[in-house]
Amino acid sequence: MRAEIFDALSGAEKPASAYDLAEAVSKSTGRRVAANSVYRILDVFVAANLARRIESANAYVANAHPECEHDCIFLVCDVCGRVAHVDDDKLAQSVRGSAEQAGFSRLRPVIEVRGCCADCAEGDAA
Numbered sequence: 001m002r003a004e005i006f007d008a009l010s011g012a013e014k015p016a017s018a019y020d021l022a023e024a025v026s027k028s029t030g031r032r033v034a035a036n037s038v039y040r041i042l043d044v045f046v047a048a049n050l051a052r053r054i055e056s057a058n059a060y061v062a063n064a065h066p067e068c069e070h071d072c073i074f075l076v077c078d079v080c081g082r083v084a085h086v087d088d089d090k091l092a093q094s095v096r097g098s099a100e101q102a103g104f105s106r107l108r109p110v111i112e113v114r115g116c117c118a119d120c121a122e123g124d125a126a
């Protein structure tokens with residue numbers, strides 16, 4: 001079932017919630033899949049760096065570069081819900097540095113930007 005969930009996640013156009021994935025996999029396999037089991041598998045994916053959680057959308061995306069361990073900055077479109085991601089290790093390091101100075105450890109920076117994507121902005125203008 002892991003492979004099926006991962007396929008559904010990487011095929012999704014926007015961040016998928018556990019419920020979205022449970023539904024997609026139930027449909028594609030003809031077996032009912034509970035969102036709870038999807039959550040457990042998503043946790044495994046996140047721990048293995050294969051997927052990332054978009055906190056502000058309560059949803060997940062497949063990790064675009066599972067081989068590198070950095071803090072992705074996600075751009076979340078308020079209109080269509082799609083997510084883009086940018087990497088700015090200097091910014092992430094500076095966030096980590098400030099958190100450490102404040103006495104925080106085991107850091108897991110969550111940097112997300114909400115806004116309107118280029119496609120949706122174009123639609124607005126038309």
Ligand SMILES: [Zn+2]
Binds near residue numbers: 065071073085087
């Ligand atoms: Zn990244």
Ligand SMILES: [Zn+2]
Binds near residue numbers: 078
């Ligand atoms: Zn958009």
